[in-house]
Amino acid sequence: MADLAVLASGNGSNFQAIIDALRGSAHRVVGLISDQPNAYALERAHRTEVPGRLISYADGKVAAERELRSVLAQLQPDLIALAGFMRILSPGLVDEFPHRIVNIHPSLLPRHRGLHAIERALEAGDRRIGITIHYVDAGVDTGPIIEQRSLERDPAWTVADAETAIHTLEHETYPRVLVRILDDLASVGKGAHG
Ligand code: GRF
Numbered sequence: 001m002a003d004l005a006v007l008a009s010g011n012g013s014n015f016q017a018i019i020d021a022l023r024g025s026a027h028r029v030v031g032l033i034s035d036q037p038n039a040y041a042l043e044r045a046h047r048t049e050v051p052g053r054l055i056s057y058a059d060g061k062v063a064a065e066r067e068l069r070s071v072l073a074q075l076q077p078d079l080i081a082l083a084g085f086m087r088i089l090s091p092g093l094v095d096e097f098p099h100r101i102v103n104i105h106p107s108l109l110p111r112h113r114g115l116h117a118i119e120r121a122l123e124a125g126d127r128r129i130g131i132t133i134h135y136v137d138a139g140v141d142t143g144p145i146i147e148q149r150s151l152e153r154d155p156a157w158t159v160a161d162a163e164t165a166i167h168t169l170e171h172e173t174y175p176r177v178l179v180r181i182l183d184d185l186a187s188v189g190k191g192a193h194g
Pocket of ligand 1: 008010011012013014015083084085104105106167170
């Protein structure tokens with residue numbers, strides 16, 4: 001068994017897919033951490049009885065990350081999944097969790113790092129669009145790639161159509177990849193219960 005903490009700022013549809021997938025696995029989601037009081041992800045956590053924690057960035061990043069460290073110290077996750085978490089973690093914090101923080105990004109990295117990746121892929125006329133799951137390092141969307149999946153875009157698609165297709169791909173892929181990493185962590189004895 002290994003324990004996962006999820007960080008999310010918004011809707012939390014990936015968080016939901018992760019909870020649903022882990023329910024049938026040996027692993028647990030031990031907490032949902034959000035920086036946004038109105039994040040629907042917090043509501044999803046409440047409904048599924050996953051402990052939800054709000055980290056306020058109102059007093060700046062240093063104070064927020066102090067609190068984040070303390071919450072993570074309580075939760076003791078084996079792995080941390082960013083799922084639409086819209087804050088950039090400071091390099092010092094990332095270094096404290098080497099190969100223990102994973103992110104999902106809605107583009108085929110290294111293309112379209114940062115915000116509005118789906119929109120930018122369409123603007124660039126990309127025929128294939130997709131998603132990347134990667135370890136988080138000190139850069140923005142630069143860490144080692146774990147898995148990518150792509151699909152051919154219908155030229156008639158709007159941004160909303162592309163978003164729907166990308167989200168479907170994310171919900172199929174992210175939980176599966178996380179379970180695989182959690183399985184590996186548990187099997188090498190780094191999981192919560194060896
Ligand atoms: C996803 O598209 C993810 O790739 C990006 O943020 C979005 C989060 O969506 N990092 P949701 O909150 O999981 O619905």
